[in-house]
Amino acid sequence: xxxxxxxxxxxxxxxxxxxxxxxxxxxxxxxxxxxxxxxxxxxxxxxxxxxxxxxxxxxxxxxxxxxxxxxxxxxxxxxxxxxxxxxxxxxxxxxxxxxxxxxxxxxxxxxxxxxxxxxxxxxxxxxxxxxxxxxxxxxxxxxxxxxxxxxxxxxxxxxxxxxxxxxxxxxxxxxxxxxxxxxxxxxxxxxxxxxxxxxxxxxxxxxxxxxxxxxxxxxxxxxxxxxxxxxxxxxxxxxxxxxxxxxxxxxxxxxxxxxxxxxxxxxxxxxxxxxxxxxxxxxxxxxxxxxxxxxxxxxxxxxxxxxxxxxxxxxxxxxxxxxxxxxxxxxxxxxxxxxxxxxxxxxxxxxxxxxxxxxxxxxxxxxxxxxxxxxxxxxxxxxxxxxxxxxxxx
Amino acid sequence: xxxxxxxxxxxxxxxxxxxxxxxxxxxxxxxxxxxxxxxxxxxxxxxxxxxxxxxxxxxxxxxxxxxxxxxxxxxxxxxxxxxxxxxxxxxxxxxxxxxxxxxxxxxxxxxxxxxxxxxxxxxxxxxxxxxxxxxxxxxxxxxxxxxxxxxxxxxxxxxxxxxxxxxxxxxxxxxxxxxxxxxxxxxxxxxxxxxxxxxxxxxxxxxxxxxxxxxxxxxxxxxxxxxxxxxxxxxxxxxxxxxxxxxxxxxxxxxxxxxxxxxxxxxxxxxxxxxxxxxxxxxxxxxxxxxxxxxxxxxxxxxxxxxxxxxxxxxxxxxxxxxxxxxxxxxxxxxxxxxxxxxxxxxxxxxxxxxxxxxxxxxxxxxxxxxxxxxxxxxxxxxxxxxxxxxxxx
Numbered sequence: 001x002x003x004x005x006x007x008x009x010x011x012x013x014x015x016x017x018x019x020x021x022x023x024x025x026x027x028x029x030x031x032x033x034x035x036x037x038x039x040x041x042x043x044x045x046x047x048x049x050x051x052x053x054x055x056x057x058x059x060x061x062x063x064x065x066x067x068x069x070x071x072x073x074x075x076x077x078x079x080x081x082x083x084x085x086x087x088x089x090x091x092x093x094x095x096x097x098x099x100x101x102x103x104x105x106x107x108x109x110x111x112x113x114x115x116x117x118x119x120x121x122x123x124x125x126x127x128x129x130x131x132x133x134x135x136x137x138x139x140x141x142x143x144x145x146x147x148x149x150x151x152x153x154x155x156x157x158x159x160x161x162x163x164x165x166x167x168x169x170x171x172x173x174x175x176x177x178x179x180x181x182x183x184x185x186x187x188x189x190x191x192x193x194x195x196x197x198x199x200x201x202x203x204x205x206x207x208x209x210x211x212x213x214x215x216x217x218x219x220x221x222x223x224x225x226x227x228x229x230x231x232x233x234x235x236x237x238x239x240x241x242x243x244x245x246x247x248x249x250x251x252x253x254x255x256x257x258x259x260x261x262x263x264x265x266x267x268x269x270x271x272x273x274x275x276x277x278x279x280x281x282x283x284x285x286x287x288x289x290x291x292x293x294x295x296x297x298x299x300x301x302x303x304x305x306x307x308x309x310x311x312x313x314x315x316x317x318x319x320x321x322x323x324x325x326x327x328x329x330x331x332x333x334x335x336x337x338x339x340x341x342x343x344x345x346x347x348x349x350x351x352x353x354x355x356x357x358x359x360x361x362x363x364x365x366x367x368x369x370x371x372x373x374x375x376x377x378x379x380x381x382x383x384x385x386x387x388x389x390x391x392x393x394x
Numbered sequence: 395x396x397x398x399x400x401x402x403x404x405x406x407x408x409x410x411x412x413x414x415x416x417x418x419x420x421x422x423x424x425x426x427x428x429x430x431x432x433x434x435x436x437x438x439x440x441x442x443x444x445x446x447x448x449x450x451x452x453x454x455x456x457x458x459x460x461x462x463x464x465x466x467x468x469x470x471x472x473x474x475x476x477x478x479x480x481x482x483x484x485x486x487x488x489x490x491x492x493x494x495x496x497x498x499x500x501x502x503x504x505x506x507x508x509x510x511x512x513x514x515x516x517x518x519x520x521x522x523x524x525x526x527x528x529x530x531x532x533x534x535x536x537x538x539x540x541x542x543x544x545x546x547x548x549x550x551x552x553x554x555x556x557x558x559x560x561x562x563x564x565x566x567x568x569x570x571x572x573x574x575x576x577x578x579x580x581x582x583x584x585x586x587x588x589x590x591x592x593x594x595x596x597x598x599x600x601x602x603x604x605x606x607x608x609x610x611x612x613x614x615x616x617x618x619x620x621x622x623x624x625x626x627x628x629x630x631x632x633x634x635x636x637x638x639x640x641x642x643x644x645x646x647x648x649x650x651x652x653x654x655x656x657x658x659x660x661x662x663x664x665x666x667x668x669x670x671x672x673x674x675x676x677x678x679x680x681x682x683x684x685x686x687x688x689x690x691x692x693x694x695x696x697x698x699x700x701x702x703x704x705x706x707x708x709x710x711x712x713x714x715x716x717x718x719x720x721x722x723x724x725x726x727x728x729x730x731x732x733x734x735x736x737x738x739x740x741x742x743x744x745x746x747x748x749x750x751x752x753x754x755x756x757x758x759x760x761x762x763x764x765x766x767x768x769x770x771x772x773x774x775x776x777x778x779x780x781x782x783x784x785x786x787x788x
Contacts, residue, residue, distance in 0.1 A: 013558055013561050039563075040562065040563040043563060067557070068554045068557055068558060069554070069557035069558045069560070069561050070561050073560075073561060073562070073563060074561045074562060075562060075563065076562065152779060152780070155779075155780055156688050156780055156781060157682060157686065159780060159781070159783065160462045160463070160682075160685040160686060160687060160688070160781075160783075161681055161682065161685055163461070163462055163463035163685065163783060163785060164407055164462060164463045164681045164684065164685040165681070166463070166467075166785075166787065166788075167407050167463050167464050167467060167468045168434065168467070168468060168469060168470065169433075169434040169437060169467060169469065192778075192779075192780065193780070195777075195778075195780075195782075197783055197784060197785060198783070281680070281681070283678075283680045283681065283682070284677075284678070286675070286677045287555055287558045287559070287675070287677065288551060288554075288555065288677070288682075290558065291554040291555055291557065291558040292551065292554060293554060294550050294554065294689055295688055295689065297779065371778060371779065374779035374780070375778075375779040376779065377776070382771070383589075384586075384589075384765060384769075385546060385549075385586075385691065385765065385768035385769040385770065386546070386549055386550055386553060386586065386587070386589075386768070387550060387553070387554075388589075389553065389554075389557060389591055389592070390591060391557060391560075391591060393560065394560075
């Protein structure tokens with residue numbers, strides 16, 4: 001009897017996580033097996049909240065490929081050892097022998113632990129991880145699907161906002177806060193906005209470099225004195241030299257007496273207002289940077305499809321306990337494999353050698369790394385002037 | 395001797411204000427006159443900060459058409475009567491007889507007053523206003539170029555964020571703050587996001603309807619109790635029944651003792667946290683909604699070109715003291731004219747009869763009005779994976 005396949009999505013969504021589902025479903029269809037999707041990640045497996053997607057139409061599949069968010073739902077639940085029996089029980093019920101888990105390093109840890117469990121128990125279940133994260137912080141892969149599209153959105157929007165910020169003949173400081181708790185890849189992507197027309201951003205603050213208030217003020221002053229303006233991009237994760245989130249010092253108390261934690265953008269705004277100018281604007285991309293699928297990177301979308309397809313090919317060939325990695329070749333990006341144990345729980349920082357400390361900028365090597373990841377525009381279905389999306393949760 | 399033409403941009407930029415400049419320049423070129431652009435609006439005229447754009451290349455013109463922000467700079471300066479002599483002096487220097495001013499209702503007032511001045515002084519100068527504003531609050535025109543693209547960005551992003559907001563099987567309230575001090579057209583555009591897949595937004599708050607805390611809490615509760623979530627869009631300009639901005643009550647004091655004014659999004663967040671759930675996310679589009687040219691509306695861009703061209707045709711035919719208006723015809727949108735006195739300083743609110751008070755929603759008529767304005771995608775030049783833009787200020 002043929003074994004069936006299940007996949008699940010985990011963690012924060014990206015603009016192309018559904019492209020990996022498209023890759024999985026369209027590849028698995030060729031092999032004539034039943035394909036299941038867990039709703040809301042592994043929580044859906046535990047709760048037997050599972051749907052059969054074997055007969056998804058080509059139309060639905062194409063819309064799925066270009067839809068943002070996780071079309072089957074996601075979770076932030078980290079599987080406990082005592083959950084593994086329950087997972088196996090559900091897998092027995094649906095005759096599942098293949099499990100693909102799409103996620104970041106936490107999910108790769110979950111996948112690895114479950115994989116070890118089924119080996120120990122002698123269960124006939126294979127497990128493969130499919131990489132996904134806008135943070136680009138998974139190790140042993142050239143990049144992570146999701147990052148290319150987030151980088152493209154950030155670079156595009158920073159370029160557009162930089163033009164807007166210069167529109168009046170007046171002094172102005174603009175601060176843009178992007179995601180990235182521990183890794184500066186997202187903030188660094190804003191460097192791509194600069195060209196012969198747009199000189200912004202002027203300063204980029206990464207979590208890999210300890211943040212110092214005095215240096216910050218003098219760096220902004222240097223730019224501001226020359227240009228009467230400054231355009232700053234900061235990672236939400238900048239920390240002081242003790243490793244504390246820099247903005248934690250900026251606790252705020254509202255009129256109701258509640259302590260409010262300001263974001264890092266508001267913290268830097270305060271420093272600029274106190275020391276340089278009152279004309280400061282703060283913009284937070286918030287979830288836009290991970291869901292603006294209308295401007296996703298074509299390369300990113302294509303690679304997300306590839307890792308999904310490769311996951312199915314490998315798992316049906318008996319490979320298990322690995323994550324599909326991405327290797328850069330002369331012809332583009334090709335999938336490879338890396339043991340889950342090598343990616344589980346590790347975080348890849350933005351490389352130190354790519355940081356131009358003096359100018360709060362990134363090196364040419366960094367630009368050459370990021371540029372191929374944002375190439376091409378997706379041709380998404382439109383209806384009534386808006387992108388047409390799909391999902392399989394209410 | 396032939397008279398020359400000058401144009402200037404004013405007020406907050408839009409994604410298509412440069413498309414009107416493209417229209418002006420390409421039309422004026424056909425008539426063999428010299429074309430000047432003032433840098434930073436009328437301030438550029440007063441300061442003799444003017445450039446000759448007669449020989450702009452087709453390549454530059456095409457890039458200009460799709461660039462966000464005001465490529466020649468803008469200003470918020472309202473001309474005083476004592477400035478008019480100086481303007482005429484500069485116009486004499488450049489032999490200018492035609493003045494096109496691109497802006498909103500403040501700028502139309504400036505244009506009208508200057509027009510009256512030159513008539514009184516017997517000067518051979520014609521003045522025409524070209525409409526522009528994302529707020530869509532100019533009277534006597536079917537819509538304002540800039541609004542269509544802002545509406546398309548808002549509807550697209552709200553649809554994408556609504557999918558993202560539902561990704562976990564957990565309760566969640568999302569609050570999106572959009573621009574619009576006095577007019578709810580921008581907030582209303584979020585209604586376009588709803589389709590058979592996305593049920594958000596659930597509630598839309600417009601400045602035309604007095605805001606009441608108790609009603610707000612009970613309305614959000616009603617949605618939340620049913621769905622375990624709520625997606626709310628609010629105009630930045632909501633006011634209480636006395637006409638005060640609702641969020642003014644929410645003054646905040648930071649640890650340095652400074653009073654900080656929270657935005658309306660933060661104010662509503664507070665109400666939700668106090669009364670419904672702590673799981674609230676606030677997103678402010680900020681300037682993104684007026685500069686996201688990569689997702690501009692094709693119809694909006696085309697109409698912006700048309701009003702620029704029509705301005706040149708009319709002014710060369712001796713028409714003065716009017717604004718180019720937009721009329722809806724069976725074939726689309728065609729330019730007309732309206733006396734400047736009829737638009738100067740007036741504000742068009744979102745029509746009361748288009749508001750569904752009970753459901754905090756908009757009527758079918760409102761949807762039918764907005765939908766044609768967001769149709770079609772612009773084919774902008776890309777380079778290295780990013781939109782290629784242009785500007786003529788540093």
